[in-house]
Amino acid sequence: MTTSTDEKSMNVLVVEDDPTVRTLVKAILQHKGNGVDLAGTASEGEKLALENEYDMIILDLRLPDGNGYDVCESIREKGVTTPVLVLSAEHETNVKVQVLNVGADDYLTKPFNSDELVARIDAINRRSTAGDFEKELKCGELKVDLINRDMLVNDNQVPLTNNEFNLLVYFMKNKNKVISQEELAEKVWDIHFDTQTNYINVYISYLRKKIREHSEKDYIETIRKQGFKFKCDD
Amino acid sequence: MSGKTTFRLEVPYKLIETGVKSESKPLIVYLHGYGQNIEQFEKICKPLLSTKAYHLFIQGPYPIYDTSRKVNVSKWGRAWYLYDGNRGQFIKSLEITSEFIQSVIDRMLKIIHPERISILGYSMGGYQAGYFALTRWKHINELIVLNARVKTEVVHDNWENLKHLNILALHGKNDESVKHEPQKSEIEKLKKADLNAKFKMIDASHKLNRQYFDEIKDWQKKLGYN
Numbered sequence: 001m002t003t004s005t006d007e008k009s010m011n012v013l014v015v016e017d018d019p020t021v022r023t024l025v026k027a028i029l030q031h032k033g034n035g036v037d038l039a040g041t042a043s044e045g046e047k048l049a050l051e052n053e054y055d056m057i058i059l060d061l062r063l064p065d066g067n068g069y070d071v072c073e074s075i076r077e078k079g080v081t082t083p084v085l086v087l088s089a090e091h092e093t094n095v096k097v098q099v100l101n102v103g104a105d106d107y108l109t110k111p112f113n114s115d116e117l118v119a120r121i122d123a124i125n126r127r128s129t130a131g132d133f134e135k136e137l138k139c140g141e142l143k144v145d146l147i148n149r150d151m152l153v154n155d156n157q158v159p160l161t162n163n164e165f166n167l168l169v170y171f172m173k174n175k176n177k178v179i180s181q182e183e184l185a186e187k188v189w190d191i192h193f194d195t196q197t198n199y200i201n202v203y204i205s206y207l208r209k210k211i212r213e214h215s216e217k218d219y220i221e222t223i224r225k226q227g228f229k230f231k232c233d234d
Numbered sequence: 235m236s237g238k239t240t241f242r243l244e245v246p247y248k249l250i251e252t253g254v255k256s257e258s259k260p261l262i263v264y265l266h267g268y269g270q271n272i273e274q275f276e277k278i279c280k281p282l283l284s285t286k287a288y289h290l291f292i293q294g295p296y297p298i299y300d301t302s303r304k305v306n307v308s309k310w311g312r313a314w315y316l317y318d319g320n321r322g323q324f325i326k327s328l329e330i331t332s333e334f335i336q337s338v339i340d341r342m343l344k345i346i347h348p349e350r351i352s353i354l355g356y357s358m359g360g361y362q363a364g365y366f367a368l369t370r371w372k373h374i375n376e377l378i379v380l381n382a383r384v385k386t387e388v389v390h391d392n393w394e395n396l397k398h399l400n401i402l403a404l405h406g407k408n409d410e411s412v413k414h415e416p417q418k419s420e421i422e423k424l425k426k427a428d429l430n431a432k433f434k435m436i437d438a439s440h441k442l443n444r445q446y447f448d449e450i451k452d453w454q455k456k457l458g459y460n
Contacts, residue, residue, distance in 0.1 A: 093322075093329045100369050101392045106336075123340035127373045146458050166460065187254060 253286025265359030
């Protein structure tokens with residue numbers, strides 16, 4: 001999702017009452033291949049933001065029937081998480097802080113040039129996806145909390161060592177795929193040479209044992225001469 | 235005729251990748267203290283570089299003139315904001331520097347895809363890191379503040395915004411430069427707002443020692459850092 005020419009186009013809502021700015025922003029976005037909806041008032045902007053799914057909302061602060069803060073705050077309260085870029089003629093720090101506090105992703109002070117606008121939209125898109133990290137992994141009866149580093153098997157908490165946890169997470173992120181011993185050594189232990197020991201088998205047996213304490217299923221399958229496969233039906 | 239214009243300065247940064255190349259991992263942004271620069275701070279923070287992450291050292295944008303004239307400009311110390319007791323100027327420069335930090339992070343996000351973003355600041359860099367995380371809360375997951383105060387006043391009671399944030403504040407018991415009490419009460423305020431914040435005193439002065447880094451690494455480990 002980016003306005004750059006190298007990736008897919010976006011659907012953008014522009015809420016701006018000034019016809020000159022509105023036309024300029026629309027032209028810049030359309031030139032990059034994006035679809036644009038326009039709203040000239042706060043109420044119209046809020047209505048469109050709630051009714052449609054946009055990839056980005058560009059929101060002016062001063063609107064004839066209200067202000068951008070209220071629109072942003074209101075749509076956030078109603079569960080709209082679309083990235084919002086606020087356009088404002090205000091240079092005051094408290095205005096900028098307030099904009100971010102009500103859930104906008106960034107602001108751009110007027111006047112701005114087209115490169116600045118495009119760069120800011122691209123940056124917001126990248127930031128929005130950067131924070132989307134996984135917090136939980138699930139596979140059948142297994143649940144892994146990546147933040148607290150907990151494993152639950154059929155809702156029973158099972159204590160794991162660091163190595164066991166890292167091994168399990170790697171398996172779950174690569175489920176139903178044959179993973180070689182070398183790959184596990186490199187990705188889980190950061191070992192890039194053959195240690196001539198069977199530490200991986202040892203940790204796999206620990207992990208199997210701990211899972212089996214609360215489950216009948218064998219999640220880790222040994223694939224002869226190839227490695228292992230973490231079986232996950234869902 | 236009079237007015238104001240902007241002045242462009244070149245500010246260095248350094249990105250270090252540790253762990254398996256290109257594997258998904260966190261981005262940790264480091265902000266040094268007053269009078270330091272990225273070179274010095276990277277050396278000080280060396281114990282943290284064993285964590286598998288993208289480590290981004292950004293230099294403060296304000297150069298501190300070296301009156302001895304013996305030091306090359308690139309080695310001068312740097313500051314994060316202007317502070318002369320004037321609150322307006324202080325907040326304004328914190329905000330402008332936050333825009334600058336965000337622009338450096340944005341530049342990095344063109345080439346790396348971190349799974350989470352953490353910001354760590356020491357002393358003056360700690361004030362800046364706290365301000366950055368509390369205003370740019372949408373894109374920050376962890377905040378580590380060393381020997382500084384988290385300026386919670388910028389939150390304006392919008393505590394809900396910060397629910398996802400993990401905050402660690404470490405402070406030297408014998409810190410004479412920045413007193414620990416104000417920081418302690420700020421963290422209490424954050425905890426009262428039901429945020430995941432931790433304050434710990436370290437048996438040290440204002441200067442960072444090994445204990446700070448051990449504490450940070452333990453805390454990061456509990457959050458899933460390797």
